[in-house]
Amino acid sequence: MRLLAFSLLSLPLCVTLAGCKSTPADVAAANLERSHQVDRARQDLQQIPPPSKALYLNVQRLEDWHNPSLTVxxxxxxxxxxxxxxxxxxxxxxxxxxxxxxxxxxxNVDAKDLPQALNAIPKEAWPYGRVVAIEEARDAPASARPQLRRNIESALDTLTSIGVVADEWSENRPVGNR
Known part of the structure; x- marks a missing residue:
């Protein structure tokens, strides 16, 4: 019994000495809050009309793009x-x-804050509807390309989850079947 009491009393000290660590409950609460934020962003972004391909498919240079664009x-x-x-x-x-x-x-935002950041953009800044251009950082070293691709895929998943269409670009040229 004394050993158990000592263990329980020394636990806060161990946690203090080892630094603050997240408990499973903290992680679950953070994930739940993030899920609520994504749901709120999805609902708010629904006020922006769906994308109009007639407006954005003819854009040939990223400099001529008028909707929000992302550089990952x-x-x-x-x-x-x-x-x-x-x-x-x-x-x-x-x-x-x-x-x-x-x-x-x-x-500049952290990837986990992308839904909230897009939701904060005024609705008038979306003339093509709910679509963003997305590209990899052009000045990144070759060794960073695999990580950039993983980040692009993660951003594409996030965009899909909040109902925003992604128009992927590479070197000022659209990629694939926009």
Whole structure:
């Protein structure tokens, strides 16, 4: 009995000395919370219309893509967003008075936060509907390519789970059957 009491009393000390470790309950709670966040993102993203192939299939350069696009890197995902032009007139559009670059943002997120990050993008920034362009980081070393491919596959699974279509790109050219 004393040995059991000593073991139970020394357990917090062992955990403190070894560092904080997640218990199975903590992991389960985190997974449940992540699942709820994905469900919320899926529901909110449903407010964006389905993708319109007539609008995005003719885009030949990633620089001309107007929906959010993803650049998958080894340890994060960069989300490129172009905010819509608030001025409806064509006067001065694309000039120094209304440059498109001023409306572009890059958000770097952890892969697990992708659903919430996409959900935070304004609905007006999705002119093609619920579709994103996705590409591997171009400047990554050859040794990182296998990890990048695994990250792309993981991102594609996440996108599918939240109802977002992925249009995969490589070197500014679409890949496969978009």
């Amino acid at each position: 890197q080894e340890k994060m995902i960069s989300i490129h967003v172009t905010e819509p032009d608030a001025n409806p007139s064509d006067l001065g559009k694309g000039t120094m008075l209304r440059p498109e670059a001023a409306r572009q943002q890059v958000l």
